[in-house]
Amino acid sequence: MTTTVVTGLGVIAPTGLGVDDYWKATLEGRNGIAPITKFDASGYPSSLAGQVVGFHAADHLPGRLLPQTDHMTRMALAAAQWAWDDAGLDPAQLPEFSAGVVTASSSGGYEFGERELRNLWAKGASYVSAYQSFAWFYAVNTGQISIRHQMRGPTGVLVSDQAGGADAIAHARRQIRKGARVMLAGGVDSSLCSWGWIAHLASGRVSTADDPRRAYLPFSADARGHVPGEGGALLVLEEETAARARGARIYGVVAGHAATLDPPPGSGRPSTLEAALRGALADADVHPDEVDVVFCDGAAIPELDRIEAAAINAVFGEGAVPVTVPKTMTGRLFSGAVALDAAAALLSIRDGVIPPTINATAAPDLGLDLVTETPRSLPVRIALIVARGIGGFNSALVLRAA
Amino acid sequence: MTRRVVITGIGVIAPGGIGTQAFWNLLTEGRTATRPISLFDASVFRSRIAAEVDFHPEEHGLTAQQARTMDRAAQFAVVATREAMADSGLTIDRPDRVSVVVGSAVGASTSLENQYRLSSDDGQLDPVRYDPAVTDLYRHFVPSSFATDVAWEVGAEGPATVVSTGCTSGLDSVGYAADLVREGIVDAVVVGSTDAPLTPITSACFDAIKATSPRNDTPATASRPFDRTRNGFVLGEGCAMFVIEEREHARARGARIYGELAGYATRSNAYHMTGLRADGHEMAEAIRVALHEARVNPDDIDYINAHGSGTKQNDRHETAAFKKALGSHAYRTPVSSIKSMIGHSLGAIGSIEIAACLLAMRDNIVPPTANLTEPDPECDLDYVPITAREHRVDTVLTVGSGFGGFQSAMVLTTADRRLP
Amino acid sequence: MSTTEFTLADLCRILTEAAGADGSTAISDDALDTEFEELGYDSLALMETGARIERAYGIRIAEEDLAAALTPRALIDLVNRMTAAA
Numbered sequence: 001m002t003t004t005v006v007t008g009l010g011v012i013a014p015t016g017l018g019v020d021d022y023w024k025a026t027l028e029g030r031n032g033i034a035p036i037t038k039f040d041a042s043g044y045p046s047s048l049a050g051q052v053v054g055f056h057a058a059d060h061l062p063g064r065l066l067p068q069t070d071h072m073t074r075m076a077l078a079a080a081q082w083a084w085d086d087a088g089l090d091p092a093q094l095p096e097f098s099a100g101v102v103t104a105s106s107s108g109g110y111e112f113g114e115r116e117l118r119n120l121w122a123k124g125a126s127y128v129s130a131y132q133s134f135a136w137f138y139a140v141n142t143g144q145i146s147i148r149h150q151m152r153g154p155t156g157v158l159v160s161d162q163a164g165g166a167d168a169i170a171h172a173r174r175q176i177r178k179g180a181r182v183m184l185a186g187g188v189d190s191s192l193c194s195w196g197w198i199a200h201l202a203s204g205r206v207s208t209a210d211d212p213r214r215a216y217l218p219f220s221a222d223a224r225g226h227v228p229g230e231g232g233a234l235l236v237l238e239e240e241t242a243a244r245a246r247g248a249r250i251y252g253v254v255a256g257h258a259a260t261l262d263p264p265p266g267s268g269r270p271s272t273l274e275a276a277l278r279g280a281l282a283d284a285d286v287h288p289d290e291v292d293v294v295f296c297d298g299a300a301i302p303e304l305d306r307i308e309a310a311a312i313n314a315v316f317g318e319g320a321v322p323v324t325v326p327k328t329m330t331g332r333l334f335s336g337a338v339a340l341d342a343a344a345a346l347l348s349i350r351d352g353v354i355p356p357t358i359n360a361t362a363a364p365d366l367g368l369d370l371v372t373e374t375p376r377s378l379p380v381r382i383a384l385i386v387a388r389g390i391g392g393f394n395s396a397l398v399l400r401a402a
Numbered sequence: 403m404t405r406r407v408v409i410t411g412i413g414v415i416a417p418g419g420i421g422t423q424a425f426w427n428l429l430t431e432g433r434t435a436t437r438p439i440s441l442f443d444a445s446v447f448r449s450r451i452a453a454e455v456d457f458h459p460e461e462h463g464l465t466a467q468q469a470r471t472m473d474r475a476a477q478f479a480v481v482a483t484r485e486a487m488a489d490s491g492l493t494i495d496r497p498d499r500v501s502v503v504v505g506s507a508v509g510a511s512t513s514l515e516n517q518y519r520l521s522s523d524d525g526q527l528d529p530v531r532y533d534p535a536v537t538d539l540y541r542h543f544v545p546s547s548f549a550t551d552v553a554w555e556v557g558a559e560g561p562a563t564v565v566s567t568g569c570t571s572g573l574d575s576v577g578y579a580a581d582l583v584r585e586g587i588v589d590a591v592v593v594g595s596t597d598a599p600l601t602p603i604t605s606a607c608f609d610a611i612k613a614t615s616p617r618n619d620t621p622a623t624a625s626r627p628f629d630r631t632r633n634g635f636v637l638g639e640g641c642a643m644f645v646i647e648e649r650e651h652a653r654a655r656g657a658r659i660y661g662e663l664a665g666y667a668t669r670s671n672a673y674h675m676t677g678l679r680a681d682g683h684e685m686a687e688a689i690r691v692a693l694h695e696a697r698v699n700p701d702d703i704d705y706i707n708a709h710g711s712g713t714k715q716n717d718r719h720e721t722a723a724f725k726k727a728l729g730s731h732a733y734r735t736p737v738s739s740i741k742s743m744i745g746h747s748l749g750a751i752g753s754i755e756i757a758a759c760l761l762a763m764r765d766n767i768v769p770p771t772a773n774l775t776e777p778d779p780e781c782d783l784d785y786v787p788i789t790a791r792e793h794r795v796d797t798v799l800t801v802g803s804g805f806g807g808f809q810s811a812m813v814l815t816t817a818d819r820r821l822p
Numbered sequence: 823m824s825t826t827e828f829t830l831a832d833l834c835r836i837l838t839e840a841a842g843a844d845g846s847t848a849i850s851d852d853a854l855d856t857e858f859e860e861l862g863y864d865s866l867a868l869m870e871t872g873a874r875i876e877r878a879y880g881i882r883i884a885e886e887d888l889a890a891a892l893t894p895r896a897l898i899d900l901v902n903r904m905t906a907a908a
Contacts, residue, residue: 040529063842064862067870068675097669097687105566106544108509114530117518117603121525125446125606126877130840130870132607134675134805137508138545138566143806146670152684155670155808156574159509159546159564167563174581191543194529198521199543201532258587259561260498264554272559275498334544390540391550393562611869612885676866 004173005402007248008087008236009343010079012188014050014229014330018082023347025329026355027375032330033212033227039194046206048215049192050229050331068131069144070109072230076141076188077148079234083184084149087236087248091182092150100153100180101145102172103234104164104187104335105138107196112136114195145184145234153180161389162297163259165232165338166397170257172237183237186339190230200228203390205301213359216332218298218325219305219370221363226300229327232336233343240402250402251346255382256284262392273386273394274311280384280396281315288316291398292380293354293371295341297388298325300360308386309366318367322376325357338387342399345383349401353377406664407580408817410657411490411645413482413594414757417453417638417744420462421485425744425754426761429769430790434743436636437621439600447605449614451621453638453745454600457481471538473510474598476551478641478750483552483592490645490657492590497559501588502552505565505575505595507749507804509545512601517542552592552643560588569709569804570668571595572642572752573812577666579646589651594643595753604637611676613713623773625746627710627739628717628785630778635711638745642753649817659817660760661798665696671807678715678803682723685801685809689727696813697822698797700728703735703813705768705793707755707800708785710739711746716803721781723801723809736793738786742772752802752810759798759814768793828879828901830854833894836874841867854895861894875901881908 009019014032016022025032032050041047057066057074065077080101084090091099112129113136119127134140139157146155154175158167165187172185191199200206207225209215216227243250258279260272281288294316297308312323326344327333333340348354354376362370385397414421418428418435428435436453444450455478459469462481469477494500517539521530541547549562561582565575572595579593608614615634617624625636652659669691671684693700709720724732740758747754762768767790774787798814834849841863853861858868872888875881881904891897 043529044532045534063844066842067840068842068866097684100670106546110543113514114518116607117515118522118525118528120603120606121519121522123525125602125609126873128603128606128610130610130866130873131675132603133611133613134568136607137568137805139507139568139804139806139808140675142567143670143675143808146672146807147674150672152670152672152687155567155668155806156578157565157567159544159566160549160562161544161546164546164563167561171578174585195518195521196543198530198532198536199539201534202537202539202543204537259563261502261550261553261559261562263497263557263559269497269559272498275559389546390544391547392553393546393550395561610873611866674864677864 002177003240004176004237004254005240005243006235006251006254006346007238007243008083010083010086010234011343012052012075012079013231013340014052017055026326026344029356029358030329031212031358033215038192041197044197044201045208046201048212048227050227051192052231068135070112070135072188072190073109073140073144075231077144079188080145080149080184083234083236089182094181097152098181099151100155100175101142101151101184102156102168103141104158104168106159106161106189106334107191108138109135109140110191110196111193114193160393161391162332162334162337163387163389163393163395164335166257166387166395167259169254169342169397173254176237176239181242184234185237186232186234187335188232189334189336192230216300216328217360218300219362219366219368220360223300223302223305227331229331229333232333233339235339235342252349252399253402255400256280256398258283259395271307273307274314276394276396277311277315280398284398286382286398291321291382291384293348293383294321294323295345295383295385296323296325297386298327299388309368313367319369322354322369322371324354324371326355328358328360338385341385342397345385345399348380348383352379405584405586406649406662407583407646408649408652408662409644409646409660409760410652411486412757412760413485413643414754415455415478415482416640416754417455429740429743429758430767432770432772432789434622434772436624436745441600442602444605448609449616450618451624451636452600453636455639472551473513473542475506475510475596476548478598479504479548479552479596479643480555482594482641482643483555486643486645487556492645494557497557499560499589500558501560501582501591502549502558502562503565503575503579503591503593504548504552505571505749505753506545506548506597507566507568507571508597508599510542511604512598513542515601515603556592558592567808568806569748570752570802570808570810571749573802573810574668576753576756577812580663580666583646583648590645590647592643592645594641595750596641597748597750598639599748600637600639625712625742626773627712627742627771628778628781629774630776632712634713636745638747640747640750640754642757661763661814662817664698664815665692665813667691668808668810671809673807676805678719680718680722682719682726685720685723685803686726688809688811689799692811692813698813701731702797703728703799704795705762705798706735706737707759707798708737708739709801709803710741712741718780720801720803721783724783732783736768736786736791737783738769738771740769755800759800762795763798763816766792766794828898828905830894830898833898837871840870840874849894855893857892879905881905
């Protein structure tokens, strides 16, 4: 079977622009959660978010792309460029149809959408932008990236709430197996505008704490919900032989994936999360004992944390594997979450260090070995990423050293 | 041993009729369902016509709560799923072996716009108002809720997702689902696509780029694919859902099989978010790859279900693509666009077109291209104008093209075909 | 109504708002008869530009006329005709 490797990373996160800034901040345990400045959130019950700071789109993108793009697409386009630079590849130089892109999405270009809805209803139909038809829709990042980098190969856009990033990376691996030379995969997301914010609040899962250090505390006794964030990552995927032939630096292998859906609440049937974890390990042909670290979903809702801890303990044994939630530094990034965790996992493999979960303290009864406060140094060969989304989505991804 | 993927159930909600039979009757009779927009006051818009579905959720078995809390597109998906499941006779004994994949281009945009109006006092409030009593907003905000709705309806616990590649979502969702079966991840998928985009913001954004037809005085003949006088597409809405299965799984339970999902591919034009180059180069490549995956020769294609949106650019673009991919056989093959009758329902239409292809294979009837009375010299294939045609159909090509530059192609064949 | 002439500078300003710009956005007098497409403005950019001109000057430009205005000079002349008639 074809082996799919990761040869490039483009990261844009509340804690840093680019892989190096992000990883340095992550190992330092820097908190990217702060009071919202992008819009006036003072009137809402929650007003903290993981905002990307210091990103000036005009510094990274052609001016011609600015009027037609939402903030999240601008970040995605920047991350795509960084990923190709990191991989040392320019897809426009590759044979036609050999490069493709699969992104995860959650709510499309929502800030752009809010502005055009306001134009329509406050001013009139003739005020709606000519770019609205595609700047809001879920496929926009895949489309804009394919155009900017002249990628005519297979494309895709998947929406499975916060689990979608794993599905996108797995779908890109599928395209490599079918013969694509190189794929860009992952997700970059943002819905930090007032109209997006009330949708987040409607989920009932957003923390109402106003201290950034006490707001997002997965697996803690005082877990009280999550903090939304923005950003994500895009990964360059290649078939291993071709990557080695061109002398590419290889971060790791996309070894396994599986996804499941939970039954509806009240059905009396159990969560299917454990099956997703086992499925991903089986797909990777990896025994649980071989896994060095689990990047958890970390919902920070007590009941959901218990379900996740139980699934991990069922697969690995209680406290038998180090687990971490670097999302505590960025907030939950929706379709960007898994790709950012994947980047962190690959950097963990590279550097032999597990990034910490900040602010949280594992509730003892969960039986987890949560890496808190400071990074833990140890050889990392195999990492499991767990992602869960509202609506029952479970997805798991196994990455291993090349 | 290759796992082959077959379709065993169809459910359709389309303008002009709810249910597969009503849909097929409309197409084979060549009737059109395009009319003045009644779902909202469209009087301020340039294009004020659409192909609407007469849909009353509670008459179709949805509860009052479902009618209130689910977006219209999600309601379509659940009702069409019930028809597809009943049609296939599948009972789900192993929830982990069944997936759900739903395609949608614009998700719950109708509900989102309605809620935006309430939360902003029609655009006056910025920031918008938060009302803790509005608890359904998140499900509209992230349309993967559509996959959850369908999966919880049927009791599936395999991988679930929404495929949202704009106007090729209807093909791409089914192509994605076929891979899940072929790879052995699951044995069956409840898959299809839905969109209910008839809402002011949709009209406004297509008005702004003059993509939709302004033929407001003659709505019944406004959608004119391949006609010299075509002047844009007519918006539609609807949904088609399928049960697809691994072929031996379907045979073992004695299921009626509509056909095989033999090949599929999607490619990108990497050119423009809305524009198409005239040469059809990337769509031709998608067709070639889909034919290759299906192990079908260009000459084997009996019918092409065109994207045929009725924009100037599109119809020329895909005519070129058919010639490029099929050579001279393109001239010998009937081609038609059912968008002439039921409009363009964005992400849903690709799945609805797959349903039309399966029924064409079942009945050996090619649906027509309605309203094609003045052929465009630049579109010089056999578009089956006005009237359905009896024609042996064993192998079908269906294509889609959409914003973002996405070009998709799918090949469907009869299920008992021997692979070469 | 309006007697203020719509100038090349006005067009450049609105094109920049509508379509964005890299570096200098000035269209030189030499380029007045160069087609927009060659200047790097696609049909979407021109539709957005047309809508912005209509709103800013309170005029309606017929779709066929806008589509037929292929160069800066043609568009400027068209807008001036419409504002004079308004």
